[in-house]
Every structure is written in structure tokens, then in C-alpha cells.
Amino acid sequence: MPPIIRVENLKKIYRIGNEKVKALNGINLEIERGEFVCIVGASGSGKSTLLNQLAGLEKPSKGNVYIGKSNISQMTEKQLALFRQKYLGFIFQSYNLLPALTAAENVALPLMFKGINKKTRLAAAKVQLEKIGLGERLGHKPTEMSGGQQQRVGIARAFVAKPKVIFADEPTGNLDSKTTDQVLQMMMQLAREENITFVMVTHERDLAAYADRIITIKDGQVLSDVKTQNHPTAQREQDNTIHTEEKKEQ
Amino acid sequence: MKTFDLMRLCLDNLSRRKGRTILTVIGVVVGTCFIVLMISLGVAMDISQQQMLESMGDLSTIRVYNYSNTDAVPKLNDEMIAKIKAIPHVTVSSPVYQPQNLQAMLVGGKKDRYQMYLGGWGITAMYPEALDAMGLTLQSGEFLTAEEKNAKTIKVMFGQNAAYQFSDSRSKRNNYRDPYPDQYGNILDPFLDVYKDKIQLKTQKNGDNDKQLVYDLEITGVFVEDWAKADFTGYGVFMDISTAKRLESEYMKAAGIKQTETEKNKGYTQAYVKVDSIDKVTEVEQQIKDLGYETSSMESWRESMQESAKTVQIILGTIGAVALLVAAINIINTMTMAIYERTKEIGVMKVLGCELGQIRKMFLIEAGVIGFIGGFLGVGFSYFTSWLINAFGPMLMGSSEGGMLGSVMGGLGQGGTISVIPPWLAILGLTFATLVGVLSGIMPANRAMRISALEAIRQQ
Incomplete structure (x- = not known):
């Protein structure tokens, strides 16, 4: 089966004054359908930049990102918006719920953009919220909920439209350790159920233990790419991946 | 996104910042009111002039004269009278003997x-x-x-x-x-x-x-x-x-x-010609003149009076337009502020797959709604003010004859209505205000559309 995400020699260079900062310096990656991938690295390593490139939020300076068969690096803003609407989901560190809308309305938002009528989308939102245990909070505004609850609404919002890939940028960064556990479990379980590819960025290495695969970024390059024992193919391939990846780079 | 959802979102957004929306709407109300009232003065002026002219003579008649003795001008005989009768819009053509x-x-x-x-x-x-x-x-x-x-x-x-x-x-x-x-x-x-x-x-x-x-x-x-x-x-x-x-x-x-x-x-030396509508008088009169006859009608009078009335109307309308322009700037300001306030929200919507055109539409509709509400209230308020002017204006003018108000209103009928708002003016006012709203929204809307999703969601 072809990979769902393919990254080719990706470079991102920022200009700060007269200085050029290479945030990403030639990254090659392939992510399989249904993988739960964790991108880790120290602050400033370029991991968030990588996620932004993968999700098409930022244009790379060089190289290409393919999702499915589409080269999203060549898309216009307009095409990207439509592509995100159809195939991608997002979870943010600061939840980014719309304050004026209730939990259910927030979850239904991606469906609204797709043009699904109110009744249908609110019903879908209700199902999704019940799945993550917020069935009683449908009518609550974000300000009336705790951080963990807000992030669960954010998760429901990412999953409601059944996207192909979900990107999460430090989704537990603002949560305490107990809630972090809950949220991570929930994301993994939902992704597995729906066979959704999940790409998450975090700077806490121990969180990565949940993932199928851990990609470590340093100075804008892939330092290591490890499949954990959680990985569906882990039994067969063991630690070979890292060697093949290194070969490719050379 | 469905139009209905878009509309609801817009109204939600407007009601969320009630205070500012109301202030902006007031600006449009004042602008619309001003422009409608100014034009209503001009309309009333037109009407009273018309009445004045009508009292002086029938506006739709043309007098035809032929006192010349040369052969250059065809004879004004029964045959010619019939020929004039055949000109379109002529209802009566008779010699006066x-x-x-x-x-x-x-x-x-x-x-x-x-x-x-x-x-x-x-x-x-x-x-x-x-x-x-x-x-x-x-x-x-x-x-x-x-x-x-x-x-x-x-x-x-x-x-x-x-x-x-x-x-x-x-x-x-x-x-x-x-x-x-x-x-x-x-x-x-x-x-x-x-x-x-x-x-x-x-x-x-x-x-x-x-x-x-x-x-x-x-x-x-x-x-x-x-x-x-x-x-x-x-x-x-x-x-x-x-x-x-x-x-x-x-x-x-x-x-x-x-x-x-x-x-x-x-x-004959004289003939009487009547035309079916005032608007056609000039046209018919010219055709008779082309036959070689002298003519006279109230039309030439009316034209010169209308000309001067038009000048006054343009001046009054311009004053009104300035007021509406200020309102437009107000809308632009409000909408721009709204963008800054909602940058993050717009960014989130973009990331979640809201199409760019929809974001643009959302801002245009919001601005248009401000214009529409302002226009609606403005027209309503204009009717009220118009009534006030008509009820109490003559008293004011009477006491300060020769004053500013008196001289501005000089062309108006004595004791007649000073301000008249015909239905077309009400519709025009409302349409114009809405249009100003939408036009004012274009710049902010384009700006909202161009907001970088990434920058927006990073903003805390």
C-alpha cells in the first residue's frame, strides 16, 4: 500500500534580518495509512515547522509534501482550504474553540463548512461528544468548561468529519499529567477505530511511548525514526526502519 | 457552507459586539437620514414649482404662431393643422381664429x-x-x-x-x-x-x-x-x-x-396644440418649430426652473453624501477592528476548512447588514423628521424671514410642504445605505481573507 504522507527533500528557510535560519534542512519521510506518529524534539528543533508543512499551513522553501496523491506544496490557498475541509483534521495546543459557540456547535463546525444541514451536523456532533464522555455538556460554552474538557471538544471536532489525517500540535501542552493520559488514550483509541492517520508533535518524550512510531527531529533534520512495539508491523520489521531511513538520506 | 449558516454566523457576530454595532448603525442612520432629507427638500421644491407653473398655464399646451408673410414658411391652414395633429403624442390641434x-x-x-x-x-x-x-x-x-x-x-x-x-x-x-x-x-x-x-x-x-x-x-x-x-x-x-x-x-x-x-x-395666424404628457412637450414643440413656425409653451420656463432646482438638489445631495461617506468610513473602521479582534477565530476557521470566499462573504454580509439596518432606521427617521419639518418648519421660516433657512427655502411654495419623501426616495435611501455598507466591507473582507491561518492560530 502506498504511504499516505510522503515528504521529499523538504526545506524551510526563514529570513531574520540578514540571517538565514534553516528550520528544516532536507527532510524525507513516509507515513503509512493508519499510523499514529509522534514527532518529538527539543524546542527550536523544527518539529512544529515540520507539522505546519505537512498540514499545508505554510509553504516550504523547497521540496514537496504529498498527501494521498495530491502535492499540497503546489496548491493555492483556495485549493488548500478545500483540501483541509475534505481530508484533514486539527487539534491545537490552546484548543481554539470559538467562544461564541456551544460545545456541540464547535464540534459541528467542520461539518458546517462542508455544507451539511444543521440538524444532521448537530446530531453527528452529539454522537461524537458522547463517545468522548461529554454528552452532558452539549450546550456549554467553552468558558464554562475545564481545559481537559475543552481539549476533548477539540478532539471531537477533529474527528467528527472523519478525515484521512489528523494533525495535533502539542495537544496536551496545557493539560496536567492525569488529563494528558486520558486525552492521549482517547486520541489513540479513536484513531485506531476509524483507521485515521494521526501525526502529533510534542516535546515530552515520554508521551511518545503511546505512539506507533517516533520521529525525532534535531536542527531541522530527522535524527531518528523508530517504530515502537505498538506498531502494527513492529513484529516483522523490528528496528530495521532506522537503517533504511539512513540509507535513503545518503 | 450554507447561506443560512453564513447569515446566522454574521448576525451572531454582530450581536456579540452590540455596542460597537449600534454605534456604527447610528452613523449610517444619520447619513441616510441626511441624504434622504436633503433630496426630499429638492423633491418638494420640484413639486411646488410644478404647481406654480400649472397655475400660470397649462403645461402640456403649445401655442403656434405664424405672422410671417413670406413663402419660406408653409401656410398654417387646415391641412397643416391636421399634419400637426398627426405628430405622435399630440391630442389636440386646432387653429385659433x-x-x-x-x-x-x-x-x-x-x-x-x-x-x-x-x-x-x-x-x-x-x-x-x-x-x-x-x-x-x-x-x-x-x-x-x-x-x-x-x-x-x-x-x-x-x-x-x-x-x-x-x-x-x-x-x-x-x-x-x-x-x-x-x-x-x-x-x-x-x-x-x-x-x-x-x-x-x-x-x-x-x-x-x-x-x-x-x-x-x-x-x-x-x-x-x-x-x-x-x-x-x-x-x-x-x-x-x-x-x-x-x-x-x-x-x-x-x-x-x-x-x-x-x-x-x-x-391662420395662431394654433392651439395639446400634448398627452408634459415630458413630450419639448419633443413636439421642436417638430413644430422645424415646420417653420414660432411656438411658445411653459416648457421653456419649466426647463430653466428645473435647471436651477437641479443645482440646488445637487448641492443638497452632496451635503447628504458627505454624511454618508463619514458613515462609510465608520463601517470600514468597525469591520477592520472586528478583524483584529477575530483574527484568531478567522485563522481557526481557515484551518478547519472554511473556504476563503466564505470568510470574505461573511465580512461583506456583516457590513451589508449594518448598512441595511442603518438605512432602514434612517429612512424611518427621515419620514419622522420630514413630518416635523413640514409641521413646524413654516413657523420657523416665518419668524426668520430672509434668514438662512428662508433663503435656502426661497424656491419653495408658500406654506406648502417643505419636504416630500416619495416611495422611490425611501427605496433609494435603503438601497444606497446597504450598498455603502457592502462597499465599505470590501476592504476589510479582503484583508480577513488574506490573514495567514498559521499566524492567526499562533496569536494568543
Whole structure:
């Protein structure tokens, strides 16, 4: 089966004054359908930049990102918006719920953009919220909920439209350790159920233990790419991946 | 995204920042109100001018003159009158003929005691069928019709006060009756009753050998005096044009007056033309002028008055437009502020797959809604203010005559309405305000569309 995400020699260079900062310096990656991938690295390593490139939020300076068969690096803003609407989901560190809308309305938002009528989308939102245990909070505004609850609404919002890939940028960064556990479990379980590819960025290495695969970024390059024992193919391939990846780079 | 959802989102957003929305709407209300009121003053001015002109004369009539004796101008004969009648929009075309050669008097009473001298000018003759279309009204009787009973009885119509021209030939003093109150406040009747008393037309004898022609008059009706429409409705005597011509030629034959060839062939000197609508007067008048005749109508007057009214209207409208411009800037400001406030929200929407066009639409609709609400309230408020001005304005003007208000309103009718808002103005005001709203929204909307999703969601 072809990979769902393919990254080719990706470079991102920022200009700060007269200085050029290479945030990403030639990254090659392939992510399989249904993988739960964790991108880790120290602050400033370029991991968030990588996620932004993968999700098409930022244009790379060089190289290409393919999702499915589409080269999203060549898309216009307009095409990207439509592509995100159809195939991608997002979870943010600061939840980014719309304050004026209730939990259910927030979850239904991606469906609204797709043009699904109110009744249908609110019903879908209700199902999704019940799945993550917020069935009683449908009518609550974000300000009336705790951080963990807000992030669960954010998760429901990412999953409601059944996207192909979900990107999460430090989704537990603002949560305490107990809630972090809950949220991570929930994301993994939902992704597995729906066979959704999940790409998450975090700077806490121990969180990565949940993932199928851990990609470590340093100075804008892939330092290591490890499949954990959680990985569906882990039994067969063991630690070979890292060697093949290194070969490719050379 | 469905249009309904978009609308709901917009209204939600507007109601979320009520205070600012209300202030912005007030700006539009003031602007709309200003522009509508200013134009309403101009409209009222137009109307009162129209009324003034109408009181001066029938606006849809054209007078045609031909006093020239050259061959360059075609004769104004019956054929030509028919040709003018055939011009589109002409409803009436009739010669106006005054038998100048006819010397006669109207007599009545015992031994012709009461007499009215009729120079050639006292009689006005036209096609009888023109009377009704001219819009004349009758005080009594009915309009004259074409048929004549016999050669010795002629049908005529009297102007309202024509009968007051009979004088008493027996009395040296008080030999006239007036149509207005006398020293005791009574209006006396004329010496003769036009319907009951026998009235005859007798031609004048210039020499002893002349034969005096005598005709019996049958007065079919009396006009209501209306100088604006026709001057013979006052003191004139009206008859069919063929009758007038016959009388004249019979008299000339009897009196031995010879007409020169040129006089015989001259044709009419005047004609009356009526057009079906005021707007067509200029067009028809020009066509008649092209035939070579002199013309006159109220149109040239109306045009120059309208021209000056238009100038005033433009000045007033511009003042209003400035007010609305300020309101537009206000909307731009509000919407721009809204973008800054909602940058993050817009970013999130973009990341979640809201199409760019929808974000743009959302801002345009919000701005348009501000314009619409402002326009709606503004028009409503204009009606109220207009009523206030009409109710209390004249008092203000009366007390400060020659003051600023007085001079601005100078062209307006005395004591008439100062401000008139016709339905088209209300619709125009509302449309204009909405349009200003949407146009003001374009710049902020484009800006919102261009916001980088990444920058936006990073913003805390």
C-alpha cells in the first residue's frame, strides 16, 4: 500500500534580518495509512515547522509534501482550504474553540463548512461528544468548561468529519499529567477505530511511548525514526526502519 | 457552507459586539437620514414649482404662431393643422381664429336696449371638438357641437363673465354691471340672461346703403373662467371656426369690403396644440418649430426652473453624501477592528476548512447588514423628521424671514410642504445605505481573507 504522507527533500528557510535560519534542512519521510506518529524534539528543533508543512499551513522553501496523491506544496490557498475541509483534521495546543459557540456547535463546525444541514451536523456532533464522555455538556460554552474538557471538544471536532489525517500540535501542552493520559488514550483509541492517520508533535518524550512510531527531529533534520512495539508491523520489521531511513538520506 | 449558516454566523457576530454595532448603525442612520432629507427638500421644491407653473398655464399646451408673410414658411391652414395633429403624442390641434374684419354687436332686450360691442377680437373660434380635450369646464349648459341649425341661427358659448359686457344704452350712469361685489357687497346679475333672453348678433352698418345682417344666437353653455387654459373663458365669445369664417365673409360681402389675394391665402395666424404628457412637450414643440413656425409653451420656463432646482438638489445631495461617506468610513473602521479582534477565530476557521470566499462573504454580509439596518432606521427617521419639518418648519421660516433657512427655502411654495419623501426616495435611501455598507466591507473582507491561518492560530 502506498504511504499516505510522503515528504521529499523538504526545506524551510526563514529570513531574520540578514540571517538565514534553516528550520528544516532536507527532510524525507513516509507515513503509512493508519499510523499514529509522534514527532518529538527539543524546542527550536523544527518539529512544529515540520507539522505546519505537512498540514499545508505554510509553504516550504523547497521540496514537496504529498498527501494521498495530491502535492499540497503546489496548491493555492483556495485549493488548500478545500483540501483541509475534505481530508484533514486539527487539534491545537490552546484548543481554539470559538467562544461564541456551544460545545456541540464547535464540534459541528467542520461539518458546517462542508455544507451539511444543521440538524444532521448537530446530531453527528452529539454522537461524537458522547463517545468522548461529554454528552452532558452539549450546550456549554467553552468558558464554562475545564481545559481537559475543552481539549476533548477539540478532539471531537477533529474527528467528527472523519478525515484521512489528523494533525495535533502539542495537544496536551496545557493539560496536567492525569488529563494528558486520558486525552492521549482517547486520541489513540479513536484513531485506531476509524483507521485515521494521526501525526502529533510534542516535546515530552515520554508521551511518545503511546505512539506507533517516533520521529525525532534535531536542527531541522530527522535524527531518528523508530517504530515502537505498538506498531502494527513492529513484529516483522523490528528496528530495521532506522537503517533504511539512513540509507535513503545518503 | 450554507447561506443560512453564513447569515446566522454574521448576525451572531454582530450581536456579540452590540455596542460597537449600534454605534456604527447610528452613523449610517444619520447619513441616510441626511441624504434622504436633503433630496426630499429638492423633491418638494420640484413639486411646488410644478404647481406654480400649472397655475400660470397649462403645461402640456403649445401655442403656434405664424405672422410671417413670406413663402419660406408653409401656410398654417387646415391641412397643416391636421399634419400637426398627426405628430405622435399630440391630442389636440386646432387653429385659433379671430374674425378681425367682422364688425358686429350683440344686442338684447326691448328695442336692443342692452348692447355688447364685438370687435374682431371679442370672438374666438376653434374646432369645437377641441373644447373637451382642452380640459375646460362648464359652469352651465353644454359644449358646442359642430352642426348648425340654419344659417340665421348661430351657436356660441360664453365665457364666465362675458354677459357682464352688455351695457345699458338707455342709461347714462350705471350702464354696466360688474362681476364683482358692488359697494353694498352684492354681486348683481348681468342685464341679460343668456339662456332666457333673446340675444342677436347684428353687423355694423358703415354706410347707409349697407345691409345689416342679423343672426339669432343660441348659447349652448357658459365656461368656468380659467385663464391658464384659455383666455376666452373669461370675457370671450366662442364659436365654431366655420361659423366665424362664414359670418366674416357674409359681412364683408354686405359691407363691400374686398380682401386682397394674399390675405385670402394667408392661413391662420395662431394654433392651439395639446400634448398627452408634459415630458413630450419639448419633443413636439421642436417638430413644430422645424415646420417653420414660432411656438411658445411653459416648457421653456419649466426647463430653466428645473435647471436651477437641479443645482440646488445637487448641492443638497452632496451635503447628504458627505454624511454618508463619514458613515462609510465608520463601517470600514468597525469591520477592520472586528478583524483584529477575530483574527484568531478567522485563522481557526481557515484551518478547519472554511473556504476563503466564505470568510470574505461573511465580512461583506456583516457590513451589508449594518448598512441595511442603518438605512432602514434612517429612512424611518427621515419620514419622522420630514413630518416635523413640514409641521413646524413654516413657523420657523416665518419668524426668520430672509434668514438662512428662508433663503435656502426661497424656491419653495408658500406654506406648502417643505419636504416630500416619495416611495422611490425611501427605496433609494435603503438601497444606497446597504450598498455603502457592502462597499465599505470590501476592504476589510479582503484583508480577513488574506490573514495567514498559521499566524492567526499562533496569536494568543
